[in-house]
Amino acid sequence: MTQKILLVEDDPRTAAYIVKGLVEEGMIVDHAATGRDGLFHATDGGYDAIVLDRMLPGMDGMAVLGALRAGGIHTPVLMLSALGAVDDRVAGLNAGSDDYLTKPFAFAELLARLRLMLRRGASGPQLETRLACGDLAMDLLSRKVKRGARAVDLQPREFRLLEYLLRHQGEVVTRTMLLEGVWDYHFDPGTNVIDVHISRLRRKIDDGEAAPLIHTVRGAGYRLSADGG
Amino acid sequence: MRIPPALRSASAGFFMLVFLVQLVSGAALLLYVRHIVAGELERSSRTLVAALRDDFVADYRQEGQAGMRRLIAAHLAEPRSREAVVLLDDPQGVRLAGNIEEWPATLSYAAGWRVLRLFRLGQDRAEMMGVSSIVLPGGEHLLVGHVIEGDLRVRRLTGEAALAALLLAVPLALLGAVVATRVVTVRVERVADTARRVGAGDLSIRVPIEAGAHDAFTALGSAINAMLERIEALVVELRVVTDSLAHDLRSPLTRLRATIERAARETDDEIALAALDRVAADAQALLAMLATALEISRAEAGIGRDRFVSVDLGRMARDLTELYGPLAEDGGMTVQAEGEAEAAVHRELLGQALGNLVDNAIKYGRPGGAIRLAVTCPPDGVHIAVEDDGPGIAPEHRAEALRRFGRLDPARGTGGAGLGLALAAAVARLHGGTLTLGDRAPGLSVTIALPR
Numbered sequence: 001m002t003q004k005i006l007l008v009e010d011d012p013r014t015a016a017y018i019v020k021g022l023v024e025e026g027m028i029v030d031h032a033a034t035g036r037d038g039l040f041h042a043t044d045g046g047y048d049a050i051v052l053d054r055m056l057p058g059m060d061g062m063a064v065l066g067a068l069r070a071g072g073i074h075t076p077v078l079m080l081s082a083l084g085a086v087d088d089r090v091a092g093l094n095a096g097s098d099d100y101l102t103k104p105f106a107f108a109e110l111l112a113r114l115r116l117m118l119r120r121g122a123s124g125p126q127l128e129t130r131l132a133c134g135d136l137a138m139d140l141l142s143r144k145v146k147r148g149a150r151a152v153d154l155q156p157r158e159f160r161l162l163e164y165l166l167r168h169q170g171e172v173v174t175r176t177m178l179l180e181g182v183w184d185y186h187f188d189p190g191t192n193v194i195d196v197h198i199s200r201l202r203r204k205i206d207d208g209e210a211a212p213l214i215h216t217v218r219g220a221g222y223r224l225s226a227d228g229g
Numbered sequence: 230m231r232i233p234p235a236l237r238s239a240s241a242g243f244f245m246l247v248f249l250v251q252l253v254s255g256a257a258l259l260l261y262v263r264h265i266v267a268g269e270l271e272r273s274s275r276t277l278v279a280a281l282r283d284d285f286v287a288d289y290r291q292e293g294q295a296g297m298r299r300l301i302a303a304h305l306a307e308p309r310s311r312e313a314v315v316l317l318d319d320p321q322g323v324r325l326a327g328n329i330e331e332w333p334a335t336l337s338y339a340a341g342w343r344v345l346r347l348f349r350l351g352q353d354r355a356e357m358m359g360v361s362s363i364v365l366p367g368g369e370h371l372l373v374g375h376v377i378e379g380d381l382r383v384r385r386l387t388g389e390a391a392l393a394a395l396l397l398a399v400p401l402a403l404l405g406a407v408v409a410t411r412v413v414t415v416r417v418e419r420v421a422d423t424a425r426r427v428g429a430g431d432l433s434i435r436v437p438i439e440a441g442a443h444d445a446f447t448a449l450g451s452a453i454n455a456m457l458e459r460i461e462a463l464v465v466e467l468r469v470v471t472d473s474l475a476h477d478l479r480s481p482l483t484r485l486r487a488t489i490e491r492a493a494r495e496t497d498d499e500i501a502l503a504a505l506d507r508v509a510a511d512a513q514a515l516l517a518m519l520a521t522a523l524e525i526s527r528a529e530a531g532i533g534r535d536r537f538v539s540v541d542l543g544r545m546a547r548d549l550t551e552l553y554g555p556l557a558e559d560g561g562m563t564v565q566a567e568g569e570a571e572a573a574v575h576r577e578l579l580g581q582a583l584g585n586l587v588d589n590a591i592k593y594g595r596p597g598g599a600i601r602l603a604v605t606c607p608p609d610g611v612h613i614a615v616e617d618d619g620p621g622i623a624p625e626h627r628a629e630a631l632r633r634f635g636r637l638d639p640a641r642g643t644g645g646a647g648l649g650l651a652l653a654a655a656v657a658r659l660h661g662g663t664l665t666l667g668d669r670a671p672g673l674s675v676t677i678a679l680p681r
Contacts, residue, residue: 017487104483104516107490157551183552187581188517189588196555218502219490219509 003118004028004046008038008064009053009080014103018051021107022114035059039067047075049118051110054081054092062095069096076117078110089186108220112172119171131166134226136205136213138166147205157182158201165214165224174221198222244410251402252395259391266387270380274359275342281313282361282373289365298326314349314358314374322370329372338370339363344377357381416446420453429661432461432531464530471526478519486512521648524578528655533575537660540576542613543569546602549580553587561597568604570611572679574660579677582656585649586615586675594619594672610662610680618672627666653677 005027009015015031022029030047032038035056042050042064050068054061065077079097092100098120099113131138135148143159145152154162164181165173175194179185198214206212215223281304289297301315305328316327324331328350336343340362346355360374423436435457436450489512493505527533546566557564564587583602590600594617601616622630631654653675654664662679 013484014487017484102520104486106486183548185548185552185580185584186577187584188520189552189584193552193556193588196559197552200555219493219506 003048006030006047006050008032010056035064039064050077052077052079065095109174133169152204169224172217172220172223240414244406247409248402248406251405255398263387263391267384274375274377278361278375301326312376316372318370320368525652525655528659537573540574542604546604557591564600566602570604570606572611578656582653589649590617612678614674614676616674621673
């Protein structure tokens with residue numbers, strides 16, 4: 001199914017870059033350059049998700065979001081902002097945006113978060129007891145992990161890291177998404193803290209296996225999948 | 230009412246001053262009254278004596294020595310002359326008339342006002358009297374005086390009354406000092422309280438000013454409020470500037486990064502890809518630096534204080550240990566957390582600050598060493614210390630280490646823009662706390678002290 005995205009962004013170059021990238025991914029994108037236009041489009045509707053810049057001329061992003069939510073429109077919103085401070089992120093989330101991304105972002109980060117949001121909107125949270133990818137199986141009740149017949153012994157945090165990857169298998173997850181999803185922190189941990197965690201997990205999951213499951217995506221993050229690169 | 234120690238000692242000084250001024254002025258007033266009364270009494274006695282003497286001299290001129298002796302006897306016989314003292318001697322010192330037995334040894338024949346203790350004839354005790362003497366034209370000596378026992382008693386009574394009044398003035402002065410001190414302290418404390426709360430970061434607080442009052446305190450309050458208005462305006466302006474700066478710098482950086490990504494997608498040349506990776510990493514480092522610098526500015530301006538939530542700090546320490554543990558182990562180091570505490574903090578900022586400190590400890594600590602994240606609860610608040618056993622920072626370099634973009638060469642010259650410590654210090658201040666650098670000999674301890 002083709003997904004319809006509304007982009008509200010005043011900077012033409014950033015807008016063109018996002019539109020081009022999303023269209024390349026097979027999405028239909030409408031672009032509005034002002035908050036008022038954006039609100040008009042969003043109310044008219046039928047979008048699967050909205051990418052909303054926070055700083056807009058005239059009516060700013062927060063006001064647009066407030067008007068949408070007040071109008072009973074619950075289309076998922078990914079807010080973009082040059083205000084990177086943690087507080088603004090919290091304020092954005094409190095105001096009813098579903099995710100918040102700080103400029104500048106890698107396009108892969110935007111895409112990964114957008115896809116996550118679209119899937120969440122489509123299926124809703126599921127109560128599962130087993131997660132699997134290829135011959136990797138995770139039992140959430142007994143908290144046991146197996147790769148084929150081999151039992152994999154994981155530390156609690158490695159278990160949660162793998163669970164997060166399994167729940168988003170086939171999708172790119174970025175380092176900041178992992179820090180948020182697994183550790184519940186939103187700051188930039190610096191250096192290569194997450195990479196070290198992934199490389200340990202990779203050693204336990206993929207070492208000695210013919211087909212690796214954890215893949216590094218250049219310039220973006222990681223992807224767990226059974227079908228290779 | 231709770232008064233801080235500095236103000237309390239100042240209040241004590243003011244209290245003593247008011248008390249002493251009241252007491253001294255009261256005492257001075259009473260002494261002055263006593264002095265006036267005593268002077269008036271003496272003056273009237275002297276006038277009386279002088280008038281009597283002049284009467285006798287005039288008689289002597291008219292009626293001679295005999296007439297005068299008669300007049301003296303008549304005068305002394307009168308009831309209204311009970312207090313009078315008279316002695317008339319001939320030139321050889323033989324007593325001719327009067328109620329004194331003989332000329333006092335200490336008195337010359339022509340003396341002005343003197344106070345003596347003498348016996349009068351017919352009296353069984355010596356009395357205090359003011360006397361004055363004169364040599365008459367015929368060579369006789371005349372002594373005229375007035376008993377001043379009554380005056381002296383009045384003087385004594387005045388003194389006693391003054392003393393009693395002074396004793397009564399002590400509690401009154403105390404009461405006055407208490408009231409004055411309290412009035413002043415309450416009003417100064419109002420200003421001090423405002424200053425404290427503003428110092429703690431709430432720039433919207435103003436000194437309450439009573440309408441209609443026009444004294445030094447309202448002038449002080451108005452001046453401070455005007456200053457606070459200005460500071461608040463500057464801080465708001467600063468925030469607008471930094472936010473615009475963020476916006477203006479980040480947009481071109483977004484495009485830069487997009488271009489790098491696109492270039493990386495469109496080439497398979499390994500050399501080009503490696504170069505693009507390096508450029509992307511530099512752009513990322515630049516962005517991280519910008520983000521941290523902004524975070525520091527905002528924390529310094531007190532932004533985010535409304536987002537404090539109760540956080541289990543022991544758990545935060547363990548989370549960070551766990552997050553940074555693998556990275557430390559790759560360098561052969563260990564990270565351990567200990568202690569429990571709960572406090573209202575900005576979870577994200579404190580987490581980031583502590584994360585930066587642990588990251589620094591991994592970078593600059595002793596390879597193979599131990600890093601400790603200790604949460605302790607001294608009586609005055611909560612301390613979170615990040616300690617390593619590396620070379621530490623020499624005391625003379627500590628101020629530089631805390632400065633934004635200050636970097637210590639050469640020991641700590643590798644990587645980082647030196648923002649980690651500055652951010653941690655700003656976050657500590659955002660919480661009304663402090664950050665101190667200490668020596669573990671060997672090693673560095675960085676302690677964030679949060680107040681209760």
